[in-house]
Amino acid sequence: MTILSRSSAIRGVPDAVAQVRAYHQRTKHMPERYAPGPGDMDWANQPDPFRRFSGARPIALPLVHDDGTPPYDALFHSGRISPRPLTAESLGLFLELSLGLTAWKAFQGTRWALRSNPSSGNLHPTEGYVVLPALAALSDRPGVYHYAPREHALEQRCVLGEAAWSTLAAGLSADAFLVGLTSVHWREAWKYGERAYRYCQHDAGHALGALCFAAASLGWRVELLSAPSDADVAGLLGLDRAADFAAVEAEHPDLIAAVVTDPAVAAPRRLAEGAVAAVRAGHWTGTANRLSSSRVDWPAIAAVEAATLKPPTAPLPPRGFAATTTPAPRSTRDVPRAAVIIRQRRSAVAMDGRTGLSIDVFFGMLARTLPDRPHPPWTAADFPARINLCLFVHRIDGLSPGLYVLMRDEARIDAFRAACHDGFAWGHVESSGIPLYALALGDCRQAAAHASCFQAIAGDSAFSLGMVADFARTLEEDGAWAYRRLFWETGLIGQVLYLEAEAAGVRSTGMGCYFDDFVHRLLGIDPGDDAWQSLYHFTVGGAVEDERLTTLPAYDHLPRERL
Numbered sequence: 001m002t003i004l005s006r007s008s009a010i011r012g013v014p015d016a017v018a019q020v021r022a023y024h025q026r027t028k029h030m031p032e033r034y035a036p037g038p039g040d041m042d043w044a045n046q047p048d049p050f051r052r053f054s055g056a057r058p059i060a061l062p063l064v065h066d067d068g069t070p071p072y073d074a075l076f077h078s079g080r081i082s083p084r085p086l087t088a089e090s091l092g093l094f095l096e097l098s099l100g101l102t103a104w105k106a107f108q109g110t111r112w113a114l115r116s117n118p119s120s121g122n123l124h125p126t127e128g129y130v131v132l133p134a135l136a137a138l139s140d141r142p143g144v145y146h147y148a149p150r151e152h153a154l155e156q157r158c159v160l161g162e163a164a165w166s167t168l169a170a171g172l173s174a175d176a177f178l179v180g181l182t183s184v185h186w187r188e189a190w191k192y193g194e195r196a197y198r199y200c201q202h203d204a205g206h207a208l209g210a211l212c213f214a215a216a217s218l219g220w221r222v223e224l225l226s227a228p229s230d231a232d233v234a235g236l237l238g239l240d241r242a243a244d245f246a247a248v249e250a251e252h253p254d255l256i257a258a259v260v261t262d263p264a265v266a267a268p269r270r271l272a273e274g275a276v277a278a279v280r281a282g283h284w285t286g287t288a289n290r291l292s293s294s295r296v297d298w299p300a301i302a303a304v305e306a307a308t309l310k311p312p313t314a315p316l317p318p319r320g321f322a323a324t325t326t327p328a329p330r331s332t333r334d335v336p337r338a339a340v341i342i343r344q345r346r347s348a349v350a351m352d353g354r355t356g357l358s359i360d361v362f363f364g365m366l367a368r369t370l371p372d373r374p375h376p377p378w379t380a381a382d383f384p385a386r387i388n389l390c391l392f393v394h395r396i397d398g399l400s401p402g403l404y405v406l407m408r409d410e411a412r413i414d415a416f417r418a419a420c421h422d423g424f425a426w427g428h429v430e431s432s433g434i435p436l437y438a439l440a441l442g443d444c445r446q447a448a449a450h451a452s453c454f455q456a457i458a459g460d461s462a463f464s465l466g467m468v469a470d471f472a473r474t475l476e477e478d479g480a481w482a483y484r485r486l487f488w489e490t491g492l493i494g495q496v497l498y499l500e501a502e503a504a505g506v507r508s509t510g511m512g513c514y515f516d517d518f519v520h521r522l523l524g525i526d527p528g529d530d531a532w533q534s535l536y537h538f539t540v541g542g543a544v545e546d547e548r549l550t551t552l553p554a555y556d557h558l559p560r561e562r563l
C-alpha cells in the first residue's frame with residue numbers, strides 16, 4: 001500500500017492533554033480557513049465502507065420481518081417491555097436495528113447504502129463486534145464475531161472454550177454478552193483530513209446510541225464498561241493481531257459494553273480479571289480486507305490517536321437517575337413501532353423553511369436528551385454529563401425565536417454564565433419543566449446557518465443547536481482520553497434527536513461542519529480560552545426530499561432464500 005504523508009505533526013507539545021488541545025485548536029473550521037484536508041477528492045482511493053475478514057467463518061443472521069417491537073414511546077418507560085431471550089433471531093434484530101442497513105440510495109448509476117447508525121459523509125468508520133456464549137444456530141462454542149452489515153452476517157473471528165467463556169461471564173450477569181465498537185480513522189480522513197478524528201468519535205457515539213435503542217426495543221439494556229483500557233479492548237476484539245491487519249487500514253478500539261438481556265437482574269459492570277488473556281488464547285481466524293489501494297497519512301491524527309489512548313481507569317460509581325420518566329411529548333397512539341422509527345431514520349439534506357413544532361413536542365424532545373433520565377441511551381453511560389445545548393429557536397409554536405441554553409449539567413450554570421456575554425437574560429423557561437434558559441430573543445436563522453458553515457439547513461429548520469462542552473475541565477480532571485468521551489456524549493444526544501425527530505414527523509441532521517470560534521464569539525466566550533468548546537451541531541425541522549434519488553430496500557441484494 002502506498003502511504004503519503006500530509007502536513008507536519010504537532011511538534012513541541014509536551015503532554016497528552018496539551019496534544020489534544022493543540023489538535024482541537026488546529027482542526028477548527030473558520031470562514032477564512034477550514035481545517036487542513038485533502039482538497040481534492042481522490043475517488044480512486046475511496047475507502048470500502050464494508051470491512052470483511054477473509055478466512056473467518058461467515059454465519060448469516062436471520063432477517064426478521066415481523067419484528068414485534070413495542071411502540072417507540074415505550075422505550076422511555078422502564079419495565080414496560082418484556083425482554084426477549086437471546087437467540088439468533090433476537091441478536092440479528094439487535095444488530096440490524098443498530099448497525100445494519102436500512103436502505104440503498106441510487107443516482108445516475110451509483111448506489112450507496114444507508115444504515116441504522118448515521119455517519120459523517122456516510123463514510124462509516126465504525127465497525128461492530130460481539131462476544132457471545134454458545135448460541136443455537138450460530139455456534140456450539142462461545143466466540144468473538146465481527147458484524148458484516150451488508151451481508152447481515154457474523155464473521156467468526158475467534159472460537160473460545162467454555163472455560164474462557166466462564167472467565168468472561170464472571171464479570172457479566174447471566175445471559176449477557178459483549179458488544180464492541182472500533183473505528184477505521186482512514187475512512188473519514190480520506191475525505192475530511194485532520195478534522196476526521198473528531199467525526200469518528202461522533203460516529204462512535206451515534207453507534208453507541210443506536211445500540212442502546214436497538215437493545216431497548218428488545219427489552220435489553222446496554223451498559224458501557226468504562227474501566228478497561230484501549231489495549232484490553234483491542235485484545236478482546238483481536239485488533240492487535242498484527243498479522244490479521246498486515247498492510248491494511250488499522251482499526252482503533254472505541255469502547256466495549258455489556259448487553260444485559262434480562263434488565264431486571266442487577267448486573268456487574270466490569271470486564272473480569274483474566275478475560276482478555278482468555279480471549280487472546282482462543283482460536284483466531286481471518287484477515288482483514290484492504291479498504292483503499294493507497295492511503296494518505298495524517299500525522300496530526302496519529303498524534304491525537306496516541307494522546308487519547310485510554311489507560312485502565314477505576315470503574316465509575318453508579319449514576320443517579322430522576323425518579324420520573326419523561327412524559328411522551330405527543331399522542332403515543334400515533335407513534336409507530338420502535339423498529340419502524342429506527343429504520344426510517346434519515347438525515348435531512350434540505351429543510352423547507354416553514355415547518356415548525358409545537359412547544360410540547362419541543363420540550364419533550366429536549367427532556368429526553370437530559371442525562372438523568374432513566375431510559376436509553378442514558379442508562380448506558382456511566383460518565384458524568386459534560387455537554388450543554390445552545391439552541392437557535394426558529395419555529396416553535398408558543399416560544400419566541402431566539403437563543404436559548406439547555407443546561408444538561410445544571411450544576412455548572414454559574415460557571416457557564418460567567419463565561420458568556422454579560423447581557424444575556426438567563427430567563428428560566430419554567431413551563432418547560434427542564435433547565436431551559438432564554439439568553440436573547442430575536443431572529444437567529446442567519447446566525448445559525450453562518451455558525452454551521454453557511455449550511456441553510458441550520459436556519460431553515462424549526463430549531464438548530466450547538467453542543468457546548470465543559471472542555472478544559474473534562475480533560476484536566478479525566479485525562480486526555482476523555483476528549484473522545486465528550487464526542488460520544490454529543491453522538492448520544494444526536495441519536496436521541498434523530499429518533500425524536502422521526503417520531504414527531506419531522507427530520508434532523510447532525511452537522512460536523514461548523515465554525516468553532518464563531519459560535520464561541522456568539523455566546524461571548526473568549527476564543528482564546530478553551531474552558532467551553534462547541535463540539536457538534538444539529539438541526540431539526542421539515543425535510544425536503546431529494547426527488548432525484550431512488551430508494552431501494554435494504555437487503556434485496558441477499559439471496560432470495562434469506563429474505
Ligand SMILES: Cc1cc2nc3c(=O)[nH]c(=O)nc-3n(C[C@H](O)[C@H](O)[C@H](O)COP(=O)(O)O)c2cc1C
Binds near residue numbers: 119199345512513
Ligand atoms: C458526525 C456527523 C456529522 C455530520 N455532518 C453533516 C454536515 O455537516 N452536513 C450535512 O448535511 N450532513 C451531515 N451529517 C449527516 C450525514 O451526511 C448522514 O448521516 C449520512 O449521509 C448518512 O445518511 P443518514 O443519516 O440518512 O443515514 C453528519 C452526520 C454525522 C453522524
